[in-house]
Amino acid sequence: DTAVSQTPKYLVTQMGNDKSIKCEQNLGHDTMYWYKQDSKKFLKIMFSYNNKELIINETVPNRFSPKSPDKAHLNLHINSLELGDSAVYFCASSQTGEETQYFGPGTRLLVL
Amino acid sequence: AQTVTQSQPEMSVQEAETVTLSCTYDTSESDYYLFWYKQPPSRQMILVIRQEAYKQQNATENRFSVNFQKAAKSFSLKISDSQLGDAAMYFCAYRRSEKLVFGKGTKLTVNP
Numbered sequence: 001d002t003a004v005s006q007t008p009k010y011l012v013t014q015m016g017n018d019k020s021i022k023c024e025q026n027l028g029h030d031t032m033y034w035y036k037q038d039s040k041k042f043l044k045i046m047f048s049y050n051n052k053e054l055i056i057n058e059t060v061p062n063r064f065s066p067k068s069p070d071k072a073h074l075n076l077h078i079n080s081l082e083l084g085d086s087a088v089y090f091c092a093s094s095q096t097g098e099e100t101q102y103f104g105p106g107t108r109l110l111v112l
Numbered sequence: 113a114q115t116v117t118q119s120q121p122e123m124s125v126q127e128a129e130t131v132t133l134s135c136t137y138d139t140s141e142s143d144y145y146l147f148w149y150k151q152p153p154s155r156q157m158i159l160v161i162r163q164e165a166y167k168q169q170n171a172t173e174n175r176f177s178v179n180f181q182k183a184a185k186s187f188s189l190k191i192s193d194s195q196l197g198d199a200a201m202y203f204c205a206y207r208r209s210e211k212l213v214f215g216k217g218t219k220l221t222v223n224p
Contacts, residue, residue, distance in 0.1 A: 041216070044214070050210070092157075099145040100159060105154075
């Protein structure tokens, strides 16, 4: 009964490759997010979607492209991976009017 | 811009004792939400407690309580009767306009 799930949990890849991370929530929420946690544990918002519409895009390189096929899914595609993209990526969801965000388990991305 | 400051990179506490983690934030808003999240070694982000700024009463969840001082923009977390399972990174977060702004975290060690 996982509320917010992400796949894969671990991703090891070479520089220059393209990869995707998938996120699904079964909470019935209408808003989903991507956060990045760097090697110093600092968490920062990347994107937010509400009912499949992009509402937050925080100074993220164009190599990162989120896609929301429906309000239960928010995927993150990364082109031309760089060493600095190595991090843990968290998906989260919330419901408009309810301020709490619920997080997925995270995806640890390592770019070699 | 909203900022969140956690001035204690690391804290330690003896099992069964009480510990307080500090958090201050900067905002010009009057209506907002504050959160404490826990991140154990499993890396899952777990909501510990939340506080609505318009409520003067401090939030409490079992052994966890906050001391919310709106004028001072302070939001500390008190953990009573500390348990080994409380060992984790603790993040203070501020929410406004759909995104969470996190502090840099406090690593809590619980000594048996």
